[in-house]
Amino acid sequence: MATSQVVIFGASGDLTGRKLIPSLLRNFAEGALRDDIQVIGVSRSEKSDKQWRDELDAWIPASLKDAWVTFRAHLTWCQANSANPEHMEHLEHHLDSLARDRGARPEEVGRLFYLALAPSLFDPTVQALDVRRMLECTPGSKVGWRRVVVEKPFGVDLESARALNQALLRYLREEQIFRIDHYLGKETVQNILSLRFQNAIFEPLWSRKHVESVEISVCETVAMEGRRGEYYDKAGATRDMLQNHVLQVLSLVAMEPPSSMRADAIRNEKVKVLDALRAFTEHDIMEHVVRAQYTSSATRDRGYLDEYGVNPKSETETYIAVRALIDNWRWSGVPFMLRTGKALSKRYTEVVLNFRTPPLDLLNGPQPGDVCPLRPNRLRLLIQPQEGVRLSFLVKQPGAGMIMRYSELGFDYSDLETGETPDAYQRLLLDALEGNATLFIRGDEVEAAWRFVDAIRHGWNHSSAPVHTYPAGSMGPRIANELYQGCEGTWGTGPEDA
């Protein structure tokens, strides 16, 4: 990789300290970033290079302190309002002179502009860079490239996402835009692709013929953490998690095999799945979607409505469960049970494929006895915090009679002894620097996901769908169990589930 500059707009913020710098540092410590990497922090605050580096000290994990001593010298600060083209001139001089210091010609240095900014600044920042012609580069060139990483949320609905796509495309080509969803950087999420497409045994079973239902649960114990109320009250679980992380996982689970591992081949298939998601009408919303808010409980004295920054009369959902349907040849009629929520009793993310039970219950016969009733075989992909795969099936319990019990074959990432799983941002930053967009979201994907989510929100606005409640520290409202009616299985209970 030729000399690269990572320009972080919003570098005095939380994301930069918590994720971006530690991830760049880890890549550097592991030798994935070359010694000529330059990181430039930008925000309106005035500070010296040393001040910025010192502020970042607090975010550096103990295991990386040694590498930090060297890496911090690669960081410089540039005070600028990213929406002001005149300030961009100052930034350009800063970047050019850093390049020359390294003996490189500025036009040959690759530049990654990372928008770690409030979404309202995405368009003005790109526009300001364009005024200075700082985004121009030769298509496909390995040197002098210009790329922009756009953080989430990408719009608040289909209309705003479309407008943002159009705005960005005025100044950039699609291949220069890297829309980030950090779930795609998680090793275990990427493993969905390798499990499905590098193994011959799963794919023949991976369809309506054998799968009864699919569950995707993203359960969180965290709530508003005292600081997120204001943002969250405008977003809710649907915009904050379902539209992006949950639907991205769904698209990897449900997509057709791509013709290659090229970014567009994969993204073409993902977008087809998102397009095939049935958009609910206000008439079927009650049957397919449950929304709820956490209340105070024995484990937590603040309910959602008591949180700082939250409107005390808010109807924003902190939990959503959906029985989604994908209207295509492979998945027609198979419910995709999606669930995500805050302040739940357990933190875990997993995907479960519930397979169809055998056509005959031979052991129980026509008169059910006391042997174990049929249960679906399940393939569970444990995404986090436990990372692995489980396949469960019924086996005969040793001894007299034919008593059945559930058993599991399992794989844990920790058994590979490859050390700590890299943070999602570590992988994504490297891919963006290398120009690999496979794990980033294309414009049409974002829009397809919003189309599905907008229909849910429209349904809520035009129906009497209630906002249920659940005690903080529970697994959500009981009524969500009704979404499973008519199909085998129930919501899983987490990694220790058997």
Ligand code: NDP
């Ligand atoms: P913060 O509010 O912590 O930081 C944003 C920074 O932007 C501020 O430090 C501010 O610094 C700077 N800023 C504001 N206006 C300008 C401007 N005109 N020009 C240059 N800099 C400016 O936000 P976060 O770091 O939390 O989030 C940044 C983005 O990342 C958001 O889009 C968010 O949704 C997304 N994100 C964040 C996550 C997180 O964990 N924090 C997770 C997922 C996404 P100053 O006042 O000095 O200008």
Ligand code: BG6
């Ligand atoms: C963020 C959401 O995108 O993802 C947060 O804004 C959520 O609300 C977080 O907590 C979850 O990410 P992870 O990696 O901790 O599962």
